[in-house]
Amino acid sequence: xxxxxxxxxxYDIVLFGATGFVGELTAEYLAAHAPDGLRWAVAGRSASKLxxxxxxxxxxxxxxxxxxxxxxxxxxxxxxxQARVLATTVGPYITYGEDLVAACADSGTDYLDLCGEPEFVxxxxxxxxxxxxxxxxxxxxxxxxxxxxxxxxAYFTVKQLPEGVPLTVDGxxxxxxxxxxxxxxxxxxxxxxxxxxxxxxxxxxRHEPRLVGRRAAAPTAAPKFAKEVGAWALPLPTIDxxxxxxxxxxxxxxxxxxxxxxxxAVRRLPVALAGVAAVGGLxxxxxxxxxxxxxxxxxxxxxxxxxxKRAKSWFKVRFVGxxxxxxxxxxxxxxxxxxxxxxxxxxxxxxxxxxxxxxxxAGQVTTAAAMGDALTDRLRAAxxxxxxxxxx
Numbered sequence: 069x070x071x072x073x074x075x076x077x078x079y080d081i082v083l084f085g086a087t088g089f090v091g092e093l094t095a096e097y098l099a100a101h102a103p104d105g106l107r108w109a110v111a112g113r114s115a116s117k118l119x120x121x122x123x124x125x126x127x128x129x130x131x132x133x134x135x136x137x138x139x140x141x142x143x144x145x146x147x148x149x150q151a152r153v154l155a156t157t158v159g160p161y162i163t164y165g166e167d168l169v170a171a172c173a174d175s176g177t178d179y180l181d182l183c184g185e186p187e188f189v190x191x192x193x194x195x196x197x198x199x200x201x202x203x204x205x206x207x208x209x210x211x212x213x214x215x216x217x218x219x220x221x222a223y224f225t226v227k228q229l230p231e232g233v234p235l236t237v238d239g240x241x242x243x244x245x246x247x248x249x250x251x252x253x254x255x256x257x258x259x260x261x262x263x264x265x266x267x268x269x270x271x272x273x274r275h276e277p278r279l280v281g282r283r284a285a286a287p288t289a290a291p292k293f294a295k296e297v298g299a300w301a302l303p304l305p306t307i308d309x310x311x312x313x314x315x316x317x318x319x320x321x322x323x324x325x326x327x328x329x330x331x332x333a334v335r336r337l338p339v340a341l342a343g344v345a346a347v348g349g350l351x352x353x354x355x356x357x358x359x360x361x362x363x364x365x366x367x368x369x370x371x372x373x374x375x376x377k378r379a380k381s382w383f384k385v386r387f388v389g390x391x392x393x394x395x396x397x398x399x400x401x402x403x404x405x406x407x408x409x410x411x412x413x414x415x416x417x418x419x420x421x422x423x424x425x426x427x428x429x430a431g432q433v434t435t436a437a438a439m440g441d442a443l444t445d446r447l448r449a450a451x452x453x454x455x456x457x458x459x460x
Contacts, residue, residue, distance in 0.1 A: 078150050079109045079132060080422045084168065085157035086110035087117040090182065090212070093411035094157065099125040101415065101450075103423070111147060112158075113137040138164040141171070148175040155180040155211075155418045161188040162261070169196050169207060176203035178421045182414060184214035184307045187261060190268040193432045194275050201431040206438050210311050211417040212410035216435055217385050217452075218308040218330065219315055220444050221400040223436040224454050226322050230392030234325035237390075239312075240297045240333035241304060243383035243405050279317050282324050286313035289329045296388045296397070301331035315436035323391065333386070378404040386457065402452040409452065416446040 083098065085091040087110075095110055102108065109132030110118050118135070122128040134150065136143040138158055148154055148171035158164050161183040172179035173196040183189060189209045200207050210216070222237050229235055286309035294301040309330040316322040381404035389396045402409045417435060420426070424442040435443055448454055 075152075077152055079107045079152070081106070081108040081153045081155060081418045082111050082132075082134060082147065082151035083108065083155050083157075083418075084111045084136070084147065087112050087114065087121055088157050090407060090411060090414070091157040092121060093407055094155070094414050095121060095125060097411045097415045098418075099127055099131070102127070103419070106419075106422075108132070109134050109150075111136055138167065141167045144168050144171040145175065148172045148177045151177055153178040153180065153418050153422045155414060157182055157414075159183065159185075161185050162191075166192065166195070170199075173200040173203060173205050173207065176205050178206045178208070180208050180211045180414065180417055180421065182212040182214070182410065183209045186307050186310060187265040187268045189307065189310075189432075190265075190272040194268075194271050197431040204430045206421060206429055207432045208417065208421070208435060208438050209432070210307055211414050211435060213383070213405040213413070214306060215308040215311040216413040216417070216443075216447070217383065217400045217402070217405075219311045219434055219436045220440075220447070221385050221387050221398065221454070222312045222328055223315060223319075223321075223440060224400070224444060225387040225389040225396060225398045226326075228396040228398060228456060229323075229389050229394055231321065231323070233323055233392035235323045235389065235391035236327045237312075238294075238296075238301075238329045238331065238388045239308070240294060240299065240301060240331050240386045240388075241383070242299075242333050242385075244381055282317075282320070282326075284313055284316035284322060284326045286310060286316075286328045286330070289331070294331070294333065297333050297386050299333035299335050301333055304330050304332045306330070311434050312436075315434045318434065318437040319440075378408050381405065381408075383409070397457045398455065399457040400452065400454050412450050412452070413447065416450060417443060420446055 083091065083095055086095045098108060110121060111134040112118055113135065115133060115135045118133045122131050122133055125131060134147060136147040144167050154172055154177050156165070156168055159182065161181060162185050165181065165183065165188055169179055169192045192207065196207065218239055222239060225237050226235060288303050291300065291302050309328055312328045316326040316328065382402070383405035384399060384401040387398045389398065417439065420439045420443045424439065426439055426442055429438050444454055
C-alpha cells in the first residue's frame with residue numbers, strides 16, 4: 069500500500085491511551101507543538117474522559133475523539149483505518165497490545181508504542197512483520213526513553229567514526245528520576261515471564277534472516293570500573309541493546325563488524341551493589357504471585373511522579389565509540405526521562421513518521437532505521453542534547 073493512499077484518512081495521528089499518565093503528557097505536548105494543519109485525535113475506552121482531556125488542551129476544538137477498547141478487535145481495526153500514524157501508550161503490551169499491532173499491519177497504518185518488553189517485540193515480529201511489509205506499515209516499538217536516546221545515541225556516535233571499518237560502541241546511562249505505576253507493572257510482568265521471553269527470542273531467531281557479509285552483536289558484558297566515565301559500569305537488563313543491535317543489522321553505516329554494550333554508570337561502589345541487590349530482590353519477588361500482587365498494589369498503573377519531581381529529574385547517556393584508529397565520546401542528555409522527555413520523544417516520533425522525508429522502510433523497524441537523522445534533528449530542536457563530548 070502506497071503511503072499516498074493514506075492521505076484521505078481522517079487523521080494524520082491518533083493517540084490511543086490518551087487519558088493514561090504518559091498519554092496525557094503526550095497529548096499536552098502534541099497540542100502545544102502541533103504544526104499547522106495537523107489532523108489528530110485522542111482515543112481510548114472512555115469517551116467522557118477523552119472529552120474532558122480535549123477540553124483542557126489548547127486548540128481542543130480541533131482534536132478528534134475516538135472510542136475504542138483493547139478487548140474489541142473490530143473497533144481496533146476501525147481505529148487503525150482512520151489514521152496514517154497510530155501511537156499507543158496502552159500497556160503492558162504483552163497483555164493489551166497485539167490486536168492493535170495486527171490491525172495496523174493489516175491496514176497499512178504506521179504504528180508506534182513505548183514498549184520496553186522484549187517478548188512482545190519478538191512476538192509481533194514473528195506474527196506481523198511480513199504482513200506489515202506487504203501493506204507498507206512501519207511498526208516501531210520503544211519510542212520513548214526505551215529506547216530512543218540509546219538507539220539514536222549509538223547511531224549518532226557511529227556517524228562520528230570512519231565508514232567501512234569494524235566499530236565498537238559502549239553506552240553508559242545515568243539518571244535521576246521516578247517511574248510510574250505503568251512502568252513498574254511492565255517491569256514486574258517481564259521479570260515474571262522469563263521462560264516465555266526466552267522462547268519468543270528463540271522463535272524470532274528462527275524467522276529472522278541472517279545477516280550476510282556483515283556482523284552485529286550486543287553481548288552482555290561483565291561489571292567493571294569504566295575509566296572512560298569514571299564510574300562502575302553495570303550491565304543493564306533492558307531492551308535498549310537489542311534495539312541498537314537491530315539498527316546495526318539494518319544499516320550498513322554501522323560497518324562490517326559492529327559491537328554494542330550497554331551499562332548503568334554508578335559513581336560509588338556501595339550504591340552499585342545496592343542497585344544489584346534491589347533488582348535481584350525484585351526479580352525474585354516477581355516469581356511469587358502473592359509477592360507480585362503485593363508489589364503491584366504499591367504503585368498502580370495511572371500513577372506517577374508529580375510535576376515538581378519531574379522538573380527535577382534528568383538523564384544522561386555517555387557513549388564511547390572506537391574504530392578505524394579513532395575514538396570519540398558523545399552524549400545524549402535531557403530532562404525527566406520516563407515522562408516529560410518520553411512524551412516528547414513519542415510525539416516527535418509520530419510527527420516524524422507523519423511528515424518527514426524518510427527512507428523507504430516497512431515492517432518492524434527501529435527508530436534509527438525508520439527515522440534516523442530526521443528524528444535526531446527534531447529532538448535536538450525540542451531541547452534534547454546530542455553532542456560530541458570531551459573524553460576523560
